[in-house]
Amino acid sequence: MQSRYFTLHAHPEGTPARELFELETAELPALAEGEVRVRNTWLSVDPYMRGRMTGVTTYIEPFTLGAPLEGAAIGEVIESRAEAFPEGTKIRHMGGWRDIAQLPADRCERLPAFDVPEQAYLGVLGMPGMTAWAGLNRIAEMKEGDNVLVSGAAGAVGSLAVQLAKARGGTVVGIAGSQDKLDWLESRGIKAVSYKGRDAAQLTAALNEACPEGFDVYYENVGGVCLEAALNTLRVGARIAVCGLIAGYNEATPSPGPSNLAMVLIRRARMEGFIVFDHWAHYPTFLEEVGPQVAAGELDYEETVVEGLEQTPDAFLKLFEGANRGKMLVQL
Amino acid sequence: MQSRYFTLHAHPEGTPARELFELETAELPALAEGEVRVRNTWLSVDPYMRGRMTGVTTYIEPFTLGAPLEGAAIGEVIESRAEAFPEGTKIRHMGGWRDIAQLPADRCERLPAFDVPEQAYLGVLGMPGMTAWAGLNRIAEMKEGDNVLVSGAAGAVGSLAVQLAKARGGTVVGIAGSQDKLDWLESRGIKAVSYKGRDAAQLTAALNEACPEGFDVYYENVGGVCLEAALNTLRVGARIAVCGLIAGYNEATPSPGPSNLAMVLIRRARMEGFIVFDHWAHYPTFLEEVGPQVAAGELDYEETVVEGLEQTPDAFLKLFEGANRGKMLVQL
Numbered sequence: 001m002q003s004r005y006f007t008l009h010a011h012p013e014g015t016p017a018r019e020l021f022e023l024e025t026a027e028l029p030a031l032a033e034g035e036v037r038v039r040n041t042w043l044s045v046d047p048y049m050r051g052r053m054t055g056v057t058t059y060i061e062p063f064t065l066g067a068p069l070e071g072a073a074i075g076e077v078i079e080s081r082a083e084a085f086p087e088g089t090k091i092r093h094m095g096g097w098r099d100i101a102q103l104p105a106d107r108c109e110r111l112p113a114f115d116v117p118e119q120a121y122l123g124v125l126g127m128p129g130m131t132a133w134a135g136l137n138r139i140a141e142m143k144e145g146d147n148v149l150v151s152g153a154a155g156a157v158g159s160l161a162v163q164l165a166k167a168r169g170g171t172v173v174g175i176a177g178s179q180d181k182l183d184w185l186e187s188r189g190i191k192a193v194s195y196k197g198r199d200a201a202q203l204t205a206a207l208n209e210a211c212p213e214g215f216d217v218y219y220e221n222v223g224g225v226c227l228e229a230a231l232n233t234l235r236v237g238a239r240i241a242v243c244g245l246i247a248g249y250n251e252a253t254p255s256p257g258p259s260n261l262a263m264v265l266i267r268r269a270r271m272e273g274f275i276v277f278d279h280w281a282h283y284p285t286f287l288e289e290v291g292p293q294v295a296a297g298e299l300d301y302e303e304t305v306v307e308g309l310e311q312t313p314d315a316f317l318k319l320f321e322g323a324n325r326g327k328m329l330v331q332l
Numbered sequence: 333m334q335s336r337y338f339t340l341h342a343h344p345e346g347t348p349a350r351e352l353f354e355l356e357t358a359e360l361p362a363l364a365e366g367e368v369r370v371r372n373t374w375l376s377v378d379p380y381m382r383g384r385m386t387g388v389t390t391y392i393e394p395f396t397l398g399a400p401l402e403g404a405a406i407g408e409v410i411e412s413r414a415e416a417f418p419e420g421t422k423i424r425h426m427g428g429w430r431d432i433a434q435l436p437a438d439r440c441e442r443l444p445a446f447d448v449p450e451q452a453y454l455g456v457l458g459m460p461g462m463t464a465w466a467g468l469n470r471i472a473e474m475k476e477g478d479n480v481l482v483s484g485a486a487g488a489v490g491s492l493a494v495q496l497a498k499a500r501g502g503t504v505v506g507i508a509g510s511q512d513k514l515d516w517l518e519s520r521g522i523k524a525v526s527y528k529g530r531d532a533a534q535l536t537a538a539l540n541e542a543c544p545e546g547f548d549v550y551y552e553n554v555g556g557v558c559l560e561a562a563l564n565t566l567r568v569g570a571r572i573a574v575c576g577l578i579a580g581y582n583e584a585t586p587s588p589g590p591s592n593l594a595m596v597l598i599r600r601a602r603m604e605g606f607i608v609f610d611h612w613a614h615y616p617t618f619l620e621e622v623g624p625q626v627a628a629g630e631l632d633y634e635e636t637v638v639e640g641l642e643q644t645p646d647a648f649l650k651l652f653e654g655a656n657r658g659k660m661l662v663q664l
Contacts, residue, residue: 223593223594242597243597244597245593245597248594254591254592255591256588256589257589257590257591257592257593258588259586259587259588259589260589261555261589261590262580262586264574264604264605265574265576265607266605268604268606268607269605270602270603270605271596271602271604272600272602273597273599273600273601274600275597275600278600
């Protein structure tokens with residue numbers, strides 16, 4: 001049986017060119033003992049993958065040029081030499097960017113049993129959902145009644161962070177760009193602020209208007225002007241969970257940081273970077289808390305779905321244009 | 333009786349001009365019940381005072397133009413209407429920048445009884461010492477064997493931070509400017525690195541050479557190029573205690589921040605600003621731990637002493653020229 005998969009054949013500088021991604025085909029070897037063969041139904045594309053394309057080890061190993069790219073995926077076992085995963089089992093695994101994956105059983109997870117569409121385990125109940133939950137609870141240590149600011153607030157992670165915060169918070173404000181994202185935020189009872197066409201001073205003024213008392217928690221997905229403005233609006237003892245800094249991911253030359261880092265001192269604030277994989281031991285706690293809310297339709301999660309394996313690189317590149325609302329997915 | 337005291341008669345922009353400080357004289361009112369009159373013997377000048385000169389409330393109230401400036405001081409009670417502080421009592425209080433202070437007894441502290449010179453309670457056993465201890469222990473949560481980097485490493489706070497770190501640490505590296513500061517660091521077994529004439533890349537290279545494994549803790553007093561270089565040398569899970577950012581205190585226009593803040597994410601680092609006054613409840617614990625070490629001569633603390641009340645503004649301004657080693661003091 002053949003597998004079709006994407007490879008990267010050079011390290012991008014700046015925004016990756018579509019031509020750097022190549023669709024290749026290879027004959028799969030016979031299944032070894034303990035392995036399964038999986039027909040993927042959903043592939044995840046995520047901003048963190050940009051970091052794996054640089055050829056430098058950051059918090060995760062870089063992608064190997066010419067080898068199949070990796071990422072989260074949902075699929076069905078179509079052939080098995082692993083007792084725990086018989087044919088027909090729906091699983092989540094990291095063999096994405098391809099149609100047929102073959103991997104050892106110890107790198108497969110059975111999908112949990114909540115009454116939700118299977119692709120939810122790549123989004124609201126997968127890595128992005130867990131990232132929102134871990135950032136708010138384990139890094140920012142959000143408390144009942146805290147005022148919470150979220151950048152990238154209509155993205156896969158941000159859209160969950162604002163809703164989880166809203167359920168327990170005081171004022172929750174989301175920063176986003178396009179009008180439909182702002183509208184979605186308002187529809188969920190979140191105060192929406194646009195960063196578009198605003199410099200740090202103007203964005204600061206807009207945030208002050210939305211929440212004059214300032215923020216106890218800032219959930220950071222973006223960086224750049226959002227971070228500079230957010231620093232101006234912190235309350236004493238504020239916590240910043242740095243989940244991502246997407247504004248800078250495609251920069252060939254790094255931009256200067258915010259000129260007001262002294263606010264960390266003035267407001268005795270804490271800024272902490274985190275990687276969701278470090279907190280994966282708490283995934284069952286997250287599932288137990290958030291799974292029933294999703295099954296009950298209490299949490300609104302958006303998906304932007306692109307059809308067909310061939311479109312995977314395009315779906316990935318759209319992440320950096322702010323083109324997705326909620327989780328960006330490829331359906332096979 | 334008269335008191336001679338300094339006032340500020342305009343808010344400085346950039347480096348304060350000497351002419352902004354005025355020496356004035358006033359007749360003191362009769363002592364009220366519960367008050368003491370104190371002849372100051374030592375005055376403290378500290379970088380944080382620059383923040384009080386802006387007219388803006390940061391983490392502490394601004395100085396009032398035309399009113400006596402304030403700061404830590406040591407003095408002897410010369411007249412008392414407070415039972416707890418009879419004539420002759422040596423006290424520490426905040427009525428500095430003057431020769432004779434008059435204040436309520438509840439704003440006076442009796443000097444502790446360690447066998448040390450009294451001015452030690454303005455430095456190694458006072459606010460700067462407590463700041464070094466709290467930053468390392470309560471903010472950076474330094475652990476046995478941690479590699480520790482300190483900027484401003486020969487200053488009042490930094491010189492104690494490096495020694496406290498050295499007593500429990502792995503590799504301890506101090507960043508300083510002048511040759512005599514670097515020599516002092518080396519004499520205490522601290523690896524010394526100069527920031528002079530180096531950009532962030534060059535300083536990063538020098539830090540990597542001094543400690544190739546990277547740092548678990550960064551004790552930040554300076555900001556600017558020191559922060560940018562330090563961010564490049566963090567280990568996973570590193571903690572940055574932001575005590576001060578003196579490089580920026582006199583800037584009329586704020587400089588851009590470090591372009592590599594993404595290191596906070598990549599290294600899952602935590603950066604936290606703190607103000608020693610928030611931790612003052614732990615002062616007795618600090619004294620119990622560090623007092624005996626100072627009395628036994630195990631901690632080396634330097635002083636830069638300027639003579640005479642008239643020189644107080646000059647002593648203060650020298651702080652920003654890097655002219656002091658250890659604690660800057662005015663002896664009356």
